[in-house]
Amino acid sequence: MATRRVTFRLYPTSLVNQKLHYHRKLHKDLWNAAVYNRKTQYQKLGHSVNYYEQQNSLPEFKQTWVEYQDVNSQALQATLKRVDLAFQRFFNGLGKYPKFKSARKYKGWTYPAISGWKAHTTGKHGYLELSKIGQIQMRGEARLWGQPTTCTIMFKNRKWYASITVEVDNVLLKKSRRTKVSNVIAIDMGCLDALTTAWIDEEETEITGYAQVIAPKFLRKTEAKIKKLSKEKRRKRAPSFKKKIKASKRWKKAVLRVGKLQTKAANQRQDWIHQVTKRISFRHGTVVTEALNVKNMTKKAKKGSKRKRQKTGLNKSILDVGIGKFLQTLEYKLKEAGGVYVELPTKSVKPSQTCPKCGTQKKKELSERVHQCDDCGYIQHRDKAACEVMLSWAFNNLSGCGTHLVSADGHSSTSSTHVRKDTGSMKQLSQMKRQKHYSMGEVAETPPSTR
Numbered sequence: 001m002a003t004r005r006v007t008f009r010l011y012p013t014s015l016v017n018q019k020l021h022y023h024r025k026l027h028k029d030l031w032n033a034a035v036y037n038r039k040t041q042y043q044k045l046g047h048s049v050n051y052y053e054q055q056n057s058l059p060e061f062k063q064t065w066v067e068y069q070d071v072n073s074q075a076l077q078a079t080l081k082r083v084d085l086a087f088q089r090f091f092n093g094l095g096k097y098p099k100f101k102s103a104r105k106y107k108g109w110t111y112p113a114i115s116g117w118k119a120h121t122t123g124k125h126g127y128l129e130l131s132k133i134g135q136i137q138m139r140g141e142a143r144l145w146g147q148p149t150t151c152t153i154m155f156k157n158r159k160w161y162a163s164i165t166v167e168v169d170n171v172l173l174k175k176s177r178r179t180k181v182s183n184v185i186a187i188d189m190g191c192l193d194a195l196t197t198a199w200i201d202e203e204e205t206e207i208t209g210y211a212q213v214i215a216p217k218f219l220r221k222t223e224a225k226i227k228k229l230s231k232e233k234r235r236k237r238a239p240s241f242k243k244k245i246k247a248s249k250r251w252k253k254a255v256l257r258v259g260k261l262q263t264k265a266a267n268q269r270q271d272w273i274h275q276v277t278k279r280i281s282f283r284h285g286t287v288v289t290e291a292l293n294v295k296n297m298t299k300k301a302k303k304g305s306k307r308k309r310q311k312t313g314l315n316k317s318i319l320d321v322g323i324g325k326f327l328q329t330l331e332y333k334l335k336e337a338g339g340v341y342v343e344l345p346t347k348s349v350k351p352s353q354t355c356p357k358c359g360t361q362k363k364k365e366l367s368e369r370v371h372q373c374d375d376c377g378y379i380q381h382r383d384k385a386a387c388e389v390m391l392s393w394a395f396n397n398l399s400g401c402g403t404h405l406v407s408a409d410g411h412s413s414t415s416s417t418h419v420r421k422d423t424g425s426m427k428q429l430s431q432m433k434r435q436k437h438y439s440m441g442e443v444a445e446t447p448p449s450t451r
């Protein structure tokens, strides 16, 4: 079993389109009410509201605001969960304090379980049925289709999308599509838009080749264009609710232009990731890479630390490049092709600090691009040296293809369950005891901003 996400473009009729926008606004108002609730409870009473308090107050909230009775309650819970995630991000130093959102900026909502929606499709086109909203034509094609589990409705750049996660049973590709099975490749993920690889072919003992993959130029061009266009946008008259200024037509046009380009850049990046990971997964049987703990790397710097600014900048670039996304894609593609994905324990091996020839460990600064060993005098490019360490670790620990397949598979299956957690399912939440003592208080007093 594996989880896959498929995005379909939606083509609603004008009546359904209105209803979709109406629901989007209801979710937006709920978001704002929940943020207000947390903010005022903390400011006035010093009480930090948690997710369960808000979830348990939903039934009462619906009695006051009857229009919410027509909205799928699990979808409402999912919106509250989003608020909770935003606050968690803030508490962990990953984001700013959650904002009140305008209808223009609010993207959509999620059905975290199978109620409230139904996808009538076998993976290619078809239509989506949303309760209280209607039927919507959708276009799109899944690489693999299975049992739909969650559905997210999004409004981006004046277009509607449905992002559906599916449980797929059999993901193995036909064996004939693979070329080489028993060679090993090591990948060192750079912090920039580049990664270095080194591999050893079948029946060889020395490293067969190195390669550096750099993000394509057109991607950088698109990103440069985005910068330029958003600068132009900032010169135009933006709307301001406080100053009672309406947006100018030019500003609105500029917003659309920037949004379009951002979508383009995201698509280009995703496409590039798919191309590179496909190539790697078809040519190599085993992939060894550092277990990059993106969560750890993006943890906030300690309070009062001088590096705080610096670290925030680093966090941004790590998340931007989408290393996590790359590794995730690589892992599932490799599994589909029958390969093995191995993450080496960074803490005990330390590829970037170890000499591949003699094993001496010495710390390097991030700016040091060349590995130079004091003990044996070995000189090598920093990333290539890291790859060499990974390969030798792999050959010492995983030697004998027959046995390592089992152990490595056991290793990777734990991380696949980890991936499953991120589908936004509310199953775990319902297992928690419901707390009933919380009275409505602030939420009911907060009028959802008028439509």
Ligand SMILES: [Zn+2]
Pocket (backbone or CB within 6 Å): 355, 356, 357, 358, 359, 360, 373, 374, 375, 376, 377, 378
């Ligand atoms: Zn050495």
